[in-house]
Amino acid sequence: MSDRTSPRPADTATIPDLPDLTITVLGAGNMGGAVVRALRAAGVPRHHLLVVNSSRDSSEAAARELDATAADRDKAAGTADVLVLGVKPHQILDQLLQVRDKLRPETIVISLAAAVTIADIENALPDGQPVLRAMPNTPISVGEGAVGLMHGSRVDERLHDLAHDLFSAAGVVVDITEDQVHAFIGAAGSLSGFVFSLIEAxxxxxxxxxxxxxxxxxxxxxxxxxxxxxxQQTGEHPAVAKNGVSSPGGTTVEGLAVLERLGVRAGVASAMQASAERSRELTEG
Ligand SMILES: NC(=O)c1ccc[n+]([C@@H]2O[C@H](COP(=O)([O-])OP(=O)(O)OC[C@H]3O[C@@H](n4cnc5c(N)ncnc54)[C@H](OP(=O)(O)O)[C@@H]3O)[C@@H](O)[C@H]2O)c1
Known part of the structure; x- marks a missing residue:
């Protein structure tokens, strides 16, 4: 356990700018891996991007696939300017317990986990450690995703800007509150899965x-x-764009009438609502 008990602001001046940051991704699976790709695209060099999975073999395989560097967990936690947590939500607090004494006071901790609050993470770390949550979706791996950033109480303006720089190649990056994360999951996180399903159909x-x-x-x-x-490019309301495809008595209006009769709009709304509600349930336990 650390003896760093009194709150103090992180010395953000010692955190280098993006190309010189050392970033450790603990848990480079589906989402952690997508974040690694976005970080590489943002200009983080491979030797500054350390990945740690559950075994050496798994870390090396992920590093090869993602063009990053495999590392040992404790060493990589100790050298990290930024520690990204990409393990499953139920593992987050345990992993933090394992690495908290290895972290430097100014190391920025970014959790990707759904349902684990900033307060939970801050409480598991020494006082003063800067914490953010980032809620991404998988299209960030091709630079066309969305990331909702939530900032803990110890994140100052410089760290806020740095977090935006980190995800600058991910797609759209927005600041949200923890209360808005449930809506974000309905509107971006889980929505990517719904769109994949619709594309399949x-x-x-x-x-x-x-x-x-x-x-x-x-x-x-x-x-x-x-x-x-x-x-995106015209700023047109979707209803106006839809009208532009709908000739009287034509093919599109015929199909649109079927969509309405089958309740597709209500179905999509219910799916988004179910995801948002599930997110709230998981967070509140
Ligand atoms: N998937 C999404 O669309 C999505 C969206 C938003 C947020 N998230 C969040 O992203 C996080 C990860 O989800 P995921 O879907 O990416 O899961 P995942 O694909 O199963 O990835 C989990 C990663 O954690 C690693 N890991 C497991 N135990 C470990 C340990 N003891 N030490 C180090 N690494 C360990 C795994 O490595 P091994 O392969 O070696 O076991 C794997 O790389 C979750 O917290 C989730 O809430 C996911």
């Missing part, structure tokens, strides 16, 4: 209608991407 149907699977995949994916890009 649309592709299967395009194949049933007679297109080859490779052609069906290309057309569906490009249409989903193109529709989103069009809204």
């Amino acid at each position: 649309m592709t299967d149907e395009a194949v049933r209608l007679g297109l080859r699977r490779d052609l069906a995949s290309r057309l569906v994916q490009q249409t989903v991407r193109g529709a989103a890009t069009m809204l």
